[in-house]
Structures are given as C-alpha cells and as structure tokens.
Amino acid sequence: MKTTEKYGKKTDAALSLWVKLARAYSTVNKKSVESITKFGLTEGQFGVIETLGHLGPLTIGNICKKQLVSGGNMTLVLDNLEKEGLVRRVPSREDRRAIIIELTEKGQDLFNKIFLEHARDITAIFEVLDCTEIAQLSELLKKLGTSIK
Numbered sequence: 001m002k003t004t005e006k007y008g009k010k011t012d013a014a015l016s017l018w019v020k021l022a023r024a025y026s027t028v029n030k031k032s033v034e035s036i037t038k039f040g041l042t043e044g045q046f047g048v049i050e051t052l053g054h055l056g057p058l059t060i061g062n063i064c065k066k067q068l069v070s071g072g073n074m075t076l077v078l079d080n081l082e083k084e085g086l087v088r089r090v091p092s093r094e095d096r097r098a099i100i101i102e103l104t105e106k107g108q109d110l111f112n113k114i115f116l117e118h119a120r121d122i123t124a125i126f127e128v129l130d131c132t133e134i135a136q137l138s139e140l141l142k143k144l145g146t147s148i149k
Helices: 009-037 043-055 060-067 074-083 105-125 131-147
Strands: 087-091 099-103
Touching: 009 043, 009 105, 043 060, 043 074, 043 087, 043 099, 043 105, 060 074, 060 099, 074 087, 099 105
Parallel strands: none
Antiparallel strands: 087 099
C-alpha cells in the first residue's frame, strides 16, 4: 500500500517522529519508574538522592534546575527524605538566605546501594542499541532539545 503525503513530506515525517518519540519516552519512563519504585522511593525522592549522590550538596534551587522541576513539590519531597534521615538541611555559610541540602550517611549509603542497580536497569532498556547508536541518538536528542526556544 502506498502512503500519501498528507501535510507535506517534512511535516508528515516530523509528526511521525513525534509519535515515535512520545511512545518511546512513555515506555522508557515506565521501566525507569518500575526500577525506582522497587527501592521504595518516589521519582522525586530518587531524583534528589541521585542528584546529590553525583553532585554533592546543593541548594534547593539548584536541585530543581538539575531535575527540571519547579520548587512547589520539592519542599514536600525534601521533608519526606529528611523524616527518613536521608538528607539534611544546612544553612549556607555564604548566603544566610540559602539552605544547602546534603545526603546524610544513611542517604549516601542508600545511593551507593541502589544507583548501580538502577543504572543496570536503564542499560537493559537500551540493550537493543549498540554503543554507537546510543551516542548518535544522544547527540540527536541533545541537538533537538537545545535548539528549541
């Protein structure tokens, strides 16, 4: 069966790409969430632990920027992590208005325990792609994401 152009070659291709990208994101995100929830964490909680585990202590604003989220829900996420003894709030020495969030020893131990397993889960999701394809896809998605204003 011959497909016909409906909106023009480039527009039809872009719409088809959008559907594929949305479906792929949905599937990958579902598998990522499954990996995260087996550790007894929400996505937000895991994101904070992962960010602090890799980057060290940060202000709430910087955590939000790294995770591409607004601060509205972050306070609740941090409150819950603090109740669990995984993070602590420390007043900044440089700026009295700022609060620094850091992992506690328990939080660092949790990060060390779960992150490699999560990384293996994510690697398994992309098993269908070889290293060259992963690099190419990464570059293309970066190009797309950084070009949008």
